[in-house]
Amino acid sequence: MVLWRYSKHGWLQKDLSRNSSHFISSLIQHLQREFPLKDLGSLSFLGIQVTQTPHGLHLNQSKYIVDLLSRVHIDGSKLAPSPCGTRVKMSHFDGDPLANPTFYRHVVGALQYCILPRPEIAFLVNQLCQHLHSPMSTNWSSVKLVLRYLIGTIGHGLFYAKSTLQLQAYCDSHWAGCLDDCQSTSGFAVYLGNSFVSSSAKKQPVVSCSSTKVEYRSLAITTAELYWLCMLFQEIGIPLPIARIIWCDNISALALASNxxxxxxxxxxxxxxxxxxxxxxxxxxxxxxxxxxxxxxxxxxxxxx
Structure with a gap:
């Protein structure tokens, strides 16, 4: 718990997380006499369960995933070690049209919400969302693969521990990965110290004739995200003394950025x-x-x- 108090020197912050539970309870009771308050119990945000440990915070959506699996009736299926294979390329022309596309949209929309504490499924969910207008049987098979993966990893989620304020990002792209329009997919992941804070996986709006251009565009998108985060930390008064780093595995894109x-x-x-x-x-x-x-x-x- 954090208490903010205004003084002649501005707003002062006091950390109450290390104080006794008796003091925190008395503070809450005092606030309830002044303001209409409601104790919501353990920390949660938009259905994301937060478990506090001495080492940090663990975020998961186990209850939400269990409810989703029960609605799809896939609880007892065989587990999958990963949400997708190495050669996943979906096309609008593979398979047969689904008899109930509304149910497909409902399940994929629910999977989009699961990405918040489970960014490892972002790539495949991004692929599935590109077929919402006309889902095929092959797309539904990929949906079931993601659900089978979630069955064996229900309690998994992001863990946030105390670390440094070094902001760094990893970016990559898949050149002409879409079979239908030859558009490329860009993705990045941003870390603050050892904690995952931001990510993206989406198709680039234009078709590139060179893999170098695709990687360079991905590098530019990641740079813009890092700059926005730096400005955000600056506005809330948290300095970032360590230089920001972007990791890219394409030599041509790095040479173009340097030269x-x-x-x-x-x-x-x-x-x-x-x-x-x-x-x-x-x-x-x-x-x-x-x-x-x-x-x-x-x-x-x-x-x-």
């Missing part, structure tokens, strides 16, 4: 020479020597000014 100045503006001679060397624009190579040695020599000499 974009050379394509957009005039540069000093030293900066231009450095970025030119990063692009591996080299003088004619003597084929009597080693090409590899020449490249390494230019990399060693290209020191950032």
């Amino acid at each position: 974009s100045d050379i394509f957009t503006k005039g540069l000093s001679s030293a900066r231009f020479a450095y970025l030119k060397s990063k692009l591996l624009v080299l003088p004619p190579i003597n084929f009597k020597g080693a090409v590899k040695d020449t490249i390494l020599q230019h990399e060693d000499s290209a020191i950032s000014p």
Whole structure:
């Protein structure tokens, strides 16, 4: 519990979580005499159960998932080790139309709500949502696979423990992953210390002819999310002293992000020479020597000014 008190120096915050339960109870009783209050019991938010431990907070939706499984009548099915396979690619033309598409929309809509404490199913639920207008039998098979995975992991959820204020993100993309329109899928995950705080998995609005462009666009989307979080922490008065980090596994996208100045503006001679060397624009190579040695020599000499 946190108590806010206003003084001549502004708002002051007092942490009451370490005080005795007797003091907290007396404080609540005092507030009830002044204001209409209702004790809602243990902490919960929009159906998300919060378990407090000495090491942190555990968020799960076990009750919500049990209710969903009972509505779908899939309680006793065989468990699945993961919500999807390595070659999941859905198409509007695979399978037969469902006789009851309304029920499909109801179940997939419920799975969207499960993503809050269970981000590991976000990719497949995102794929299933793209077929809400005309679901097919293959889509329903994927829905049942997700439900079978949730059966064996009902109590799983996000865990938040005390950690550093280092903000870092991981981004990736799937080039031309959609079989119907060849659009790519971008995704990112943002961590504050060791705690998961934000994620996204959605199709890019345009079709890219290069995987580098797809990865670079994913990098830009992740950068915008990190910037928004930095501004949010700044507004609530929490400084982030550690530099923000974005992890990307595409070398071409990283090179484009590092060398974009050379394509957009005039540069000093030293900066231009450095970025030119990063692009591996080299003088004619003597084929009597080693090409590899020449490249390494230019990399060693290209020191950032």
